[in-house]
Amino acid sequence: MRFPKGGSLILFATALQYILAVDAIPRPPLSWAEASEKASTFVSQLTTVEKVGLVTGAYGSGLLPCVGTIAPIERLGFDGLCLSDGPAGVARSDGVSVFASGITVAATWDRRLMYERGLALGQEFRAKGSHVLLGPSAGPMGRHARGGRNWEGFGPDPYLAGVAMSESVSGIQAAGVQTVSKHYIGNEQETQRVNSTRDDGTIIEAISANIDDRTLHELYLWPFANAVHAGTSSVMCGYNRVNGSYSCANSEILRKVLKEELAFPGYIVSDWDATHSTEDTANAGLDMEMPGNSTVSGTYYFGDSLIQAINAGRVSMVRLDDMARRVMVPYFRLGQDVGFPTPDPSSGALLVTYTYGRGSPLSSLYPEVPARDVRGNHARGIRELGAAGTVLLKNVNGALPLTNETSFAVFGNDAPDPTLGSVYLVYGDDAVGNEMGTLDIGGGSGTVRHTNLVSPLEAIRKKVTSIGGRLQWLFDNKEIADGRFRSIYPVPQVCLLFLKAFATEGIDRADIDFQWNATMAVESTAELCPNTIVVTHSPGVALMPWAENENVTAILAAHYPGEETGNSLADVLWGVVEPSGRLPYTIPRAASHYGPPLVELPEPVTDPNAWQADFVEGQMIDYRHFDANVGLEPLYEFGFGLSYTSFEMGQALHVELVGGPLEPVADHSKGTAPGGLIDLWSTVAVVTVNVTNSGHRKGSAVLQLYISLPEDTTPAGTPVKVLRGFEKVVLKVDETRKVKFKLLRRDLSYWDVVNKQWIIPKGPIRFMAGFSSRDIRASSELTV
Numbered sequence: 159m160r161f162p163k164g165g166s167l168i169l170f171a172t173a174l175q176y177i178l179a180v181d182a183i184p185r186p187p188l189s190w191a192e193a194s195e196k197a198s199t200f201v202s203q204l205t206t207v208e209k210v211g212l213v214t215g216a217y218g219s220g221l222l223p224c225v226g227t228i229a230p231i232e233r234l235g236f237d238g239l240c241l242s243d244g245p246a247g248v249a250r251s252d253g254v255s256v257f258a259s260g261i262t263v264a265a266t267w268d269r270r271l272m273y274e275r276g277l278a279l280g281q282e283f284r285a286k287g288s289h290v291l292l293g294p295s296a297g298p299m300g301r302h303a304r305g306g307r308n309w310e311g312f313g314p315d316p317y318l319a320g321v322a323m324s325e326s327v328s329g330i331q332a333a334g335v336q337t338v339s340k341h342y343i344g345n346e347q348e349t350q351r352v353n354s355t356r357d358d359g360t361i362i363e364a365i366s367a368n369i370d371d372r373t374l375h376e377l378y379l380w381p382f383a384n385a386v387h388a389g390t391s392s393v394m395c396g397y398n399r400v401n402g403s404y405s406c407a408n409s410e411i412l413r414k415v416l417k418e419e420l421a422f423p424g425y426i427v428s429d430w431d432a433t434h435s436t437e438d439t440a441n442a443g444l445d446m447e448m449p450g451n452s453t454v455s456g457t458y459y460f461g462d463s464l465i466q467a468i469n470a471g472r473v474s475m476v477r478l479d480d481m482a483r484r485v486m487v488p489y490f491r492l493g494q495d496v497g498f499p500t501p502d503p504s505s506g507a508l509l510v511t512y513t514y515g516r517g518s519p520l521s522s523l524y525p526e527v528p529a530r531d532v533r534g535n536h537a538r539g540i541r542e543l544g545a546a547g548t549v550l551l552k553n554v555n556g557a558l559p560l561t562n563e564t565s566f567a568v569f570g571n572d573a574p575d576p577t578l579g580s581v582y583l584v585y586g587d588d589a590v591g592n593e594m595g596t597l598d599i600g601g602g603s604g605t606v607r608h609t610n611l612v613s614p615l616e617a618i619r620k621k622v623t624s625i626g627g628r629l630q631w632l633f634d635n636k637e638i639a640d641g642r643f644r645s646i647y648p649v650p651q652v653c654l655l656f657l658k659a660f661a662t663e664g665i666d667r668a669d670i671d672f673q674w675n676a677t678m679a680v681e682s683t684a685e686l687c688p689n690t691i692v693v694t695h696s697p698g699v700a701l702m703p704w705a706e707n708e709n710v711t712a713i714l715a716a717h718y719p720g721e722e723t724g725n726s727l728a729d730v731l732w733g734v735v736e737p738s739g740r741l742p743y744t745i746p747r748a749a750s751h752y753g754p755p756l757v758e759l760p761e762p763v764t765d766p767n768a769w770q771a772d773f774v775e776g777q778m779i780d781y782r783h784f785d786a787n788v789g790l791e792p793l794y795e796f797g798f799g800l801s802y803t804s805f806e807m808g809q810a811l812h813v814e815l816v817g818g819p820l821e822p823v824a825d826h827s828k829g830t831a832p833g834g835l836i837d838l839w840s841t842v843a844v845v846t847v848n849v850t851n852s853g854h855r856k857g858s859a860v861l862q863l864y865i866s867l868p869e870d871t872t873p874a875g876t877p878v879k880v881l882r883g884f885e886k887v888v889l890k891v892d893e894t895r896k897v898k899f900k901l902l903r904r905d906l907s908y909w910d911v912v913n914k915q916w917i918i919p920k921g922p923i924r925f926m927a928g929f930s931s932r933d934i935r936a937s938s939e940l941t942v
């Protein structure tokens with residue numbers, strides 16, 4: 159969502175009725191059918207105005223000081239809904255945890271950690287009184303390395319992102335909190351993501367993502383299908399247009415694809431101010447407008463306009479009932495009607511302080527009260543996940559893990575605490591970020607205020623002190639780049655250099671380099687120090703032109719790991735845990751190698767329809783793009799990452815079909831459930847390989863299964879190979895384990911645009927298991 163920079167946000171002082179809630183332990187969800195029946199009964203008791211109230215939001219007000227709210231209906235005991243950002247912690251709050259960002263989560267390749275993070279996130283939202291978490295995100299996926307919001311989601315591979323969506327939705331909702339899977343769909347660039355108005359009043363429309371049907375299904379829609387299958391309560395339509403019409407008014411993607419094909423039973427909510435019309439959106443399938451009654455622009459399209467549209471017959475009462483029922487179904491399904499904590503009273507004061515600063519006239523609306531501290535023991539899990547999402551890209555001369563070294567230096571402006579305090583306020587108008595301070599999360603609505611932050615400097619200093627060592631430091635990157643190191647004596651045994659690349663909602667990155675003279679900083683550090691270890695904090699893809707420098711002995715890509723960033727890293731450096739992360743994207747050797755550029759039009763743009771993004775590369779993004787361009791070598795490929803031990807895989811790969819030969823098309827008689835045809839989700843094959851720890855330490859192997867569909871029986875545009883399975887297994891020294899990958903019908907199918915269905919092609923399918931997209935160790939072919 160967008161959040162105003164000042165001035166236009168009106169927080170209503172109208173006190174809503176304070177309704178006491180009991181914090182009951184969430185019970186297992188009701189079935190969709192049971193919940194739907196309750197919702198129908200509820201909606202049948204409402205007046206038209208009340209129904210419209212359920213589907214028209216507002217910014218926080220009174221006792222529901224949330225970034226989005228649905229007003230209570232007191233006579234029926236409905237307390238209203240509080241919606242909060244999302245997706246890596248309760249935004250604009252105090253007493254909350256800053257969890258790892260989506261890209262870090264994807265880098266763990268670990269289903270358990272994905273689920274547990276979701277559960278802990280959900281617990282914090284619930285304890286803060288937020289019914290709805292605005293996340294997880296699978297859009298953008300990362301078509302463009304420069305995308306400002308790539309870090310919020312799970313990377314450019316749909317299978318990995320799909321698993322992460324599924325585990326996140328399940329975890330968050332197990333805490334009784336609704337998920338809003340976002341941003342649907344094709345929201346791949348921030349540049350012109352919303353419409354703009356020229357000085358002469360001409361409205362220049364938002365970027366249009368023009369995506370063909372097959373690419374939509376096999377790439378951008380795929381992780382949303384997982385989210386729906388896992389029971390996501392809601393889906394958020396994005397700012398951009400799709401094939402020329404605004405996402406929130408596109409009946410093809412909302413009604414046909416999401417509600418009919420994927421059988422999505424929950425509600426579609428608009429991104430904040432992404433609604434541009436009344437009946438066009440309502441009839442296309444939008445169920446809830448946000449923020450609604452008090453938009454930043456002052457314009458909203460549901461509320462009274464929707465009542466008029468109903469009265470004039472432009473939107474049917476049947477449709478309004480459906481909208482209201484859909485909004486209420488997840489509320490009943492997750493048991494939010496049987497006791498839910500009231501919003502934390504500190505939320506209002508925080509919302510005002512955060513947005514306008516202290517001394518704003520709005521401050522008088524909300525007295526400052528201590529926040530509810532809802533963090534519990536979540537720091538432990540954040541520390542574990544931060545380490546598990548750290549990818550070791552290079553390790554020579556036995557640089558890592560550290561053993562008996564005693565003389566260290568910490569270099570770089572990414573190592574210490576941020577000098578500007580607990581929150582990265584930078585929003586949209588500047589993709590540079592703050593100069594001084596570590597980056598553990600990006601900017602925009604997805605950022606989270608730090609109640610606690612353990613910087614790399616703090617954790618490393620503590621460790622070095624505990625072993626009686628010596629730590630020197632230099633944080634000013636200009637001083638480092640300058641290369642004179644006047645303050646350093648003697649030359650440390652180990653130089654830890656921290657680099658960062660900031661990214662934020664609202665603006666795309668200017669480039670994909672590390673910032674603040676990073677390359678010069680690496681080169682001058684390496685000149686000083688033959689044992690230079692580079693640690694990076696990035697939102698995803700970032701160039702490393704210095705990777706092959708002889709004195710850079712190790713590289714750790716730590717992404718945006720959340721508030722325990724320093725501890726997570728120290729655990730990896732000293733080998734308390736091994737680096738078990740693997741890249742959830744490809745690092746190219748040059749920016750131009752990565753794939754389609756952003757659409758950036760030179761000013762002045764006068765044609766209202768000028769912003770068009772044709773997704774002509776189809777599915778060929780990230781590793782599929784490198785595979786399709788023979789000879790284009792990445793620096794570090796998708797799925798890559800080193801360990802402190804080594805692994806071998808047996809050359810045999812065994813494929814077993816479940817239930818005999820496969821029909822090409824799903825069995826429709828099995829019916830439909832959230833996620834689409836039930837049969838698409840049945841296991842049709844099991845692949846088995848053996849893996850051995852052949853090194854000298856316990857470690858985690860991340861086995862990856864790729865498949866190639868036959869070339870001559872699939873249409874043009876089929877990727878060379880696609881990920882269709884992964885397992886992370888912990889192995890003791892010399893231990894061998896049999897690892898199984900279960901393949902679902904969808905995993906072996908392509909989307910047939912003619913008959914609009916998934917088809918398993920005739921001919922041999924190639925199954926390939928390995929340790930990265932370019933490190934295949936075992937394969938076999940099977941004609942299904």
Ligand SMILES: *[C@@H]1O[C@H](CO)[C@@H](O)[C@H](O)[C@H]1NC(C)=O
Nearest residue numbers: 211214215216229451461462
């Ligand atoms: C928005 O307006 C509608 C009707 O105009 C009203 O019923 C509803 O309560 C309002 N919502 C909020 C959150 O103020």
Ligand SMILES: *[C@@H]1O[C@H](CO)[C@@H](O)[C@H](O)[C@H]1NC(C)=O
Nearest residue numbers: 352353354355361434455457
């Ligand atoms: C976007 O378009 C709508 C009309 O659909 C208009 O009301 C709004 O002011 C425009 N927003 C901007 C920022 O130009």
Ligand SMILES: *[C@@H]1O[C@H](CO)[C@@H](O)[C@H](O)[C@H]1NC(C)=O
Nearest residue numbers: 368369370371372401410411
């Ligand atoms: C968008 O247009 C392409 C090309 O005409 C078509 O294949 C696709 O089905 C359209 N998608 C939607 C959602 O309308």
Ligand SMILES: *[C@@H]1O[C@H](CO)[C@@H](O)[C@H](O)[C@H]1NC(C)=O
Nearest residue numbers: 556560561562563564565651
């Ligand atoms: C540190 O340990 C390594 C072997 O692990 C050894 O070769 C080296 O001499 C030791 N260095 C110091 C300073 O003790």
Ligand SMILES: *[C@@H]1O[C@H](CO)[C@@H](O)[C@H](O)[C@H]1NC(C)=O
Nearest residue numbers: 635636637639640674675678
């Ligand atoms: C560092 O980068 C800035 C611009 O980002 C530049 O103005 C400055 O000269 C650089 N410093 C050095 C030492 O290269």
Ligand SMILES: *[C@@H]1O[C@H](CO)[C@@H](O)[C@H](O)[C@H]1NC(C)=O
Nearest residue numbers: 684685686687688707708709
């Ligand atoms: C690497 O370190 C050695 C020893 O300090 C130095 O002589 C050499 O120039 C360094 N190489 C680079 C590329 O900085």
Ligand SMILES: *[C@@H]1O[C@H](CO)[C@@H](O)[C@H](O)[C@H]1NC(C)=O
Nearest residue numbers: 808810811812846847848896
């Ligand atoms: C894995 O190892 C077991 C035991 O050595 C062996 O029986 C089995 O055939 C192996 N499986 C594969 C796929 O290599």
